[in-house]
Amino acid sequence: MSVEIRFATLTDVPEILRIDTIAEREERRYDYISNAIRGEMGRTVKVLFVEGRMTAFAVIGEFFGHPFLELIATNPSYRRMGIASALISNLEAELVDDRFFVSANESNTVMRDLLVGRGYRITGMVENLDPDDPEIFS
Numbered sequence: 001m002s003v004e005i006r007f008a009t010l011t012d013v014p015e016i017l018r019i020d021t022i023a024e025r026e027e028r029r030y031d032y033i034s035n036a037i038r039g040e041m042g043r044t045v046k047v048l049f050v051e052g053r054m055t056a057f058a059v060i061g062e063f064f065g066h067p068f069l070e071l072i073a074t075n076p077s078y079r080r081m082g083i084a085s086a087l088i089s090n091l092e093a094e095l096v097d098d099r100f101f102v103s104a105n106e107s108n109t110v111m112r113d114l115l116v117g118r119g120y121r122i123t124g125m126v127e128n129l130d131p132d133d134p135e136i137f138s
C-alpha cells in the first residue's frame, strides 16, 4: 500500500472538504481550511494519500505557544485502518516542541480512544464551546 503525506496546497481544498463531514453543515469550513493552508495564524495543513487518493487531513495550529492538533479527519470509507494514526505519527515525528496538544469533544469516544491508545493524557476540559459537550484537551 503506497502512502504519501505532504503539506496541503489550495488546490487540495475541495478534496479536503469532501473528507470533512462537518463541511456539509458549515460553509465557514472553506475559509478555515483555505486560510490554514495559507499559514494564517501559524497554522499548517497536512494531507495523506493512499494509492494516490486523499484519505485524511490534519490542521495543526498553536495552543499557548505549543503545537496543537486542531482537526483531523479520515474519509469515512477508510476509517479504522490506521490512517489517522499514521498521520498523527508523521506529525509527532516532525515536532520540534516537547509537547503536542489535541482536543476532542467529550462525546467523541472514537477520537478519545485513539488518543488514549497513543498515550495522550488529559490536560483539562473547557465547557461552553459546544452546548453540553465539553472539549477535552490532551
Ligand SMILES: CC(C)(COP(=O)(O)OP(=O)(O)OC[C@H]1O[C@@H](n2cnc3c(N)ncnc32)[C@H](O)[C@@H]1OP(=O)(O)O)[C@@H](O)C(=O)NCCC(=O)NCCS
Residues within 6 Å of the ligand: 070, 071, 072, 073, 074, 075, 078, 079, 080, 081, 082, 083, 084, 085, 086, 103, 104, 105, 108, 109, 110, 111, 113, 114, 115, 117
Ligand atoms: C477520529 C478519526 C480521525 C479516526 O480516524 P481513523 O483513520 O479511523 O483512525 P485509526 O484507524 O487510526 O484508529 C486509531 C484508533 O482510534 C480508535 N478508533 C478508531 N475508530 C474507532 C471506532 N469506530 N470505534 C472505536 N474506536 C475507534 C481505536 O482506538 C483505533 O485503534 P485500533 O484500531 O488499534 O483499535 C475518524 O473517525 C474521523 O475522521 N472522525 C470524524 C472527525 C473527528 O471526529 N475528528 C477528531 C476531532 S478533531
